Amino acid sequence: MEKPVDTEAAILESAVALLRERTFEDITYLDLAEAAAVSERTIYRRFPTRSHLLEALARWIESQQFPLPQIRxxxxxxxxxxxxFRAYERAPGCAFVAARGASLSPTMESAPTPLARAVFAMLTTAAPTLNSRDTQRIAATAQYFASPIFWARMRTGFDMNAxxxxxxxxxxxxxxxxxxxxVSWAS
Incomplete structure (x- = not known):
C-alpha cells in the first residue's frame, strides 16, 4: 500500500526547488502546479493568494531549510x-523568501515561530527572574536581530557577509x- 502524499508539502518542496532557478515573483501557480504534479486548482485551494503561499513557504523554509537546535x-x-546566518548565505533565495514572508501581516492563524519559542526558552533558562516587560523587550530584540529580515538587510544594504x-x-x-x-552574553 502506498503512503499518502502530503500535497501541501509537495507544493512547498517544489516551490523551494523552483527558487533555486528564479525569484518568488517569477514563479507562477502554473509553474508550481507542474513542478508539484498537481493541478493549478489544487494550488489555489491550498493558497488562495500569493500572500498565503509566501507566508506558508516562509514558515516551511524556516522549519525545513534553517531548523533551530534546542536552545537553553x-x-x-x-x-x-x-x-x-551561514546557512542563509548558502541558500540566499530561500533566506530572502523567509525574510519576505516574515514581514507580511499574517494571513493564517499560526503558532509562534520556532525562533520566538527558542528565544523565550533561552531567556526563561538564562534569566528566570527577569520581569515580563524586560523579557519581552529582549525577546523582541533577539528575534529581530536573529531573523532572516536582519540578515537580508545587512546583505543587501551593507554588503555584509554572514x-x-x-x-x-x-x-x-x-x-x-x-x-x-x-547573564554573560559575549564569549
Whole structure:
C-alpha cells in the first residue's frame, strides 16, 4: 500500500526547488502546479493568494531549510544564530523568501515561530527572574536581530557577509542583555 502524499508539502518542496532557478515573483501557480504534479486548482485551494503561499513557504523554509537546535543558554543561541546566518548565505533565495514572508501581516492563524519559542526558552533558562516587560523587550530584540529580515538587510544594504552580520547581531544582543547582570552574553 502506498503512503499518502502530503500535497501541501509537495507544493512547498517544489516551490523551494523552483527558487533555486528564479525569484518568488517569477514563479507562477502554473509553474508550481507542474513542478508539484498537481493541478493549478489544487494550488489555489491550498493558497488562495500569493500572500498565503509566501507566508506558508516562509514558515516551511524556516522549519525545513534553517531548523533551530534546542536552545537553553545564550551561548547555544549565539552558536545557532551564527550557523543560521551561514546557512542563509548558502541558500540566499530561500533566506530572502523567509525574510519576505516574515514581514507580511499574517494571513493564517499560526503558532509562534520556532525562533520566538527558542528565544523565550533561552531567556526563561538564562534569566528566570527577569520581569515580563524586560523579557519581552529582549525577546523582541533577539528575534529581530536573529531573523532572516536582519540578515537580508545587512546583505543587501551593507554588503555584509554572514560573519559580519553575526558581529552586528552580537553587538546588539550584548547591549540588550546588559540589563541582565547575571547573564554573560559575549564569549
Amino acid at each position: 543558554t545564550p551561548e547555544e543561541f549565539r552558536a545557532a544564530v551564527r550557523e543560521r 560573519d559580519e552580520t553575526f558581529e552586528a547581531f552580537d553587538r546588539a544582543m550584548s547591549r540588550a542583555m546588559a540589563i541582565v547582570p547575571q
